[in-house]
Amino acid sequence: MSDSIIRIDGLSKTFAGGFQALRQVDLSIQRGEIFALLGPNGAGKTTLISAVCGLVSPSQGTVWVDGFDNVKAYRPARERIGLVPQELTNEAFETVWNTVSFSRGLFGKPPNPTHIERVLKSLTLWEKRNNRLITLSGGMKRRVLIAKALSHEPRILFLDEPTAGVDVALRREMWDVVRELRDHGVTIILTTHYIEEAEEMADRIGVINHGEIVLVEEKHALIEKLGRKQLTVQLFEPLQTLPPGLATFALTQNDAGDELIYSYESATQKAGDGGISALLGALNKAGVGVKDLHTRQSSLEDIFVDLVKERA
Numbered sequence: 001m002s003d004s005i006i007r008i009d010g011l012s013k014t015f016a017g018g019f020q021a022l023r024q025v026d027l028s029i030q031r032g033e034i035f036a037l038l039g040p041n042g043a044g045k046t047t048l049i050s051a052v053c054g055l056v057s058p059s060q061g062t063v064w065v066d067g068f069d070n071v072k073a074y075r076p077a078r079e080r081i082g083l084v085p086q087e088l089t090n091e092a093f094e095t096v097w098n099t100v101s102f103s104r105g106l107f108g109k110p111p112n113p114t115h116i117e118r119v120l121k122s123l124t125l126w127e128k129r130n131n132r133l134i135t136l137s138g139g140m141k142r143r144v145l146i147a148k149a150l151s152h153e154p155r156i157l158f159l160d161e162p163t164a165g166v167d168v169a170l171r172r173e174m175w176d177v178v179r180e181l182r183d184h185g186v187t188i189i190l191t192t193h194y195i196e197e198a199e200e201m202a203d204r205i206g207v208i209n210h211g212e213i214v215l216v217e218e219k220h221a222l223i224e225k226l227g228r229k230q231l232t233v234q235l236f237e238p239l240q241t242l243p244p245g246l247a248t249f250a251l252t253q254n255d256a257g258d259e260l261i262y263s264y265e266s267a268t269q270k271a272g273d274g275g276i277s278a279l280l281g282a283l284n285k286a287g288v289g290v291k292d293l294h295t296r297q298s299s300l301e302d303i304f305v306d307l308v309k310e311r312a
């Protein structure tokens with residue numbers, strides 16, 4: 001058997017109003033991996049994380065955290081988990097040092113300034129330790145959230161949408177931080193809407209929809225499946241028939257005949273017909289005037305819709 005740090009068995013959650021947010025979820029998280037949980041709004045990601053962290057009580061099923069039942073052995077299970085929420089709440093006037101130290105205290109752990117110092121240094125927050133949170137940049141605030149979650153030395157870190165609404169530079173910075181934590185042996189579970197984030201970070205990807213895990217797959221296998229792109233070629237003149245030189249390409253035309261739509265695999269770029277440059281060459285050779293080009297990658301939303309349709 002592989003080494004699971006979290007095992008979720010038959011987990012269901014029906015809220016008081018009767019809404020079923022989780023349906024018989026079975027999932028194992030491997031020790032030391034980065035697992036990305038993807039799903040559209042309302043899919044059940046936060047409910048699932050909350051149930052694992054013991055913040056939502058399941059209607060059915062069991063969660064094992066490092067061998068501890070998270071209901072019957074709540075304390076040791078919860079102690080192993082750090083949870084990074086999306087936003088800081090109500091601590092604007094507290095200093096970085098105090099807020100991170102206080103988080104440790106919430107787990108009943110004795111003060112350990114050496115650990116807090118190590119965490120702050122590893123997140124490049126050490127220079128800011130006496131700053132009030134209100135004076136920090138957005139990126140620094142996100143790092144404080146991670147520092148708080150690491151203050152009690154958890155082995156597992158949950159990150160709920162770690163880069164929602166942040167710019168590209170900061171997103172890359174967050175990714176580096178997460179990777180470094182993994183290199184130090186922390187198991188990471190993150191939720192995200194960004195395919196790019198999952199693509200960049202995750203060892204494995206799970207997709208949840210309508211409270212059901214619809215797929216769990218090793219990243220590379222998933223990207224092979226999902227990474228489709230579309231190139232739309234706008235023409236100066238509508239084409240009545242495709243010139244023979246274009247017959248080898250997987251093209252469709254719009255009704256007006258002035259757009260050609262070409263689908264190809266983005267992840268591998270291994271189109272058997274030679275790909276975009278060959279297509280443009282063939283258009284040129286056939287004397288077809290190209291007005292404009294657009295590429296479009298399947299969005300996560302598209303992918304989910306496809307996944308759900310496939311499994312309907």
Ligand SMILES: Nc1ncnc2c1ncn2[C@@H]1O[C@H](COP(=O)(O)OP(=O)(O)OP(=O)(O)O)[C@@H](O)[C@H]1O
Pocket residue numbers: 015016017019020021039040041042043044045046047048
């Ligand atoms: N306390 C609650 N009572 C009733 N329904 C709830 C409660 N909390 C969540 N839900 C519902 O459960 C479903 C799943 O919500 P959840 O927050 O887990 O989704 P999510 O995948 O995290 O979505 P998002 O990406 O929007 O954060 C939603 O339809 C939500 O309205």
